[in-house]
Amino acid sequence: MHLNYGFMLRDIPVVAKALIVTLELTLCSYAGALLLGLIFGFIQLRGFKFLKWIVVGINTVIKGIPLIIQLLFCYYAIPYILKFFSSIIPWYTYDPKHPAYFAFAFVAFSFNYGAYLTDVVVSAFKAVNPGQIEAAYSVGMTHGQGMLRIVGPQALLNALPDLGNYFMWLLKATSLASIVNVFEMLSVAKASTAENYAILEGYIVAAGLYWIVCVIAERLLKLLSKKTDYRIEKRGRKCLNLNR
Numbered sequence: 480m481h482l483n484y485g486f487m488l489r490d491i492p493v494v495a496k497a498l499i500v501t502l503e504l505t506l507c508s509y510a511g512a513l514l515l516g517l518i519f520g521f522i523q524l525r526g527f528k529f530l531k532w533i534v535v536g537i538n539t540v541i542k543g544i545p546l547i548i549q550l551l552f553c554y555y556a557i558p559y560i561l562k563f564f565s566s567i568i569p570w571y572t573y574d575p576k577h578p579a580y581f582a583f584a585f586v587a588f589s590f591n592y593g594a595y596l597t598d599v600v601v602s603a604f605k606a607v608n609p610g611q612i613e614a615a616y617s618v619g620m621t622h623g624q625g626m627l628r629i630v631g632p633q634a635l636l637n638a639l640p641d642l643g644n645y646f647m648w649l650l651k652a653t654s655l656a657s658i659v660n661v662f663e664m665l666s667v668a669k670a671s672t673a674e675n676y677a678i679l680e681g682y683i684v685a686a687g688l689y690w691i692v693c694v695i696a697e698r699l700l701k702l703l704s705k706k707t708d709y710r711i712e713k714r715g716r717k718c719l720n721l722n723r
Contacts (some may be wrong), residue, residue: 485679490668490684497667498692501678504584504663505650512649513642516596523601534597541594546715547655554580555588584656592649599645603638604630636708643700650696651689664683664688 519534541549565573607630615625657666664685674679687696 482683483677483680487680487684490675490677490681492682493671494664494668494684497662497664498688499582500661501650501653501663501692504581504588504653504656505646505662506584508585508588509646509649511585512592512596512645515593516600519593519597520604523597524604534535538594538597541590546652547658549591550584550587550659552654553583557583557586558621565706574673575592579661580656584653584658584661587659588652588656591643595645596642598636599638599641603634604671605640606635606637610643624699637708639704643697643704647693647696647698648671650693654685654689 498576520532520650522530558573561573565571611629611633612622612625615620615629620628653663655666656663660666663671668681668685672678675681
């Protein structure tokens with residue numbers, strides 16, 4: 480087997496151009512997933528029974544269906560929803576000739592990872608000793624101050640490893656967006672290999688770029704985790720000193 484190294488070198492900048500789309504999809508979807516995780520987690524922690532069971536049911540369905548099926552569902556179902564809104568909202572018109580493929584993938588990734596981040600949020604807060612909030616009361620803090628200054632930071636420390644792991648998994652999972660016509664790195668690699676009949680070489684280039692991005696992202700997340708740990712510990716000591 481002989482690899483076309485010349486093509487691989489020429490293909491690197493071609494595939495790398497799609498890195499912007501990959502990162503945009505990753506960051507936007509992670510922000511959406513984190514927002515959903517916080518909302519759903521708050522509902523479960525606060526004990527709203529009716530809403531809690533709705534959230535649990537939604538998360539169970541989402542986690543029980545493969546992500547690729549959720550992507551295809553959003554790809555085919557969202558246009559029908561948009562057409563419906565177009566029929567009842569006078570100032571909105573849905574253009575089927577220019578579908579928002581990026582938005583379809585964003586919705587699928589956000590809800591899929593939001594279901595898992597909900598568990599992270601819930602478990603992170605439950606891992607904090609209940610005596611911590613009582614200690615906050617004993618030094619004169621209100622419930623809100625105790626949650627913001629004592630319980631919240633500790634919950635964040637508990638959640639950081641899982642939050643970082645899910646970010647890495649989402650970064651790699653964005654390659655599935657190619658099936659709904661989002662031109663991220665894998666889509667561009669597929670198109671390039673089809674044009675040049677260098678299938679293996681194109682996928683090697685894509686794999687190498689994903690690996691480099693993941694290594695850099697992992698290092699940045701570790702650095703962020705260390706700085707966050709230090710700042711939270713420093714802030715906690717400051718709060719205790721102020722309330723003594």
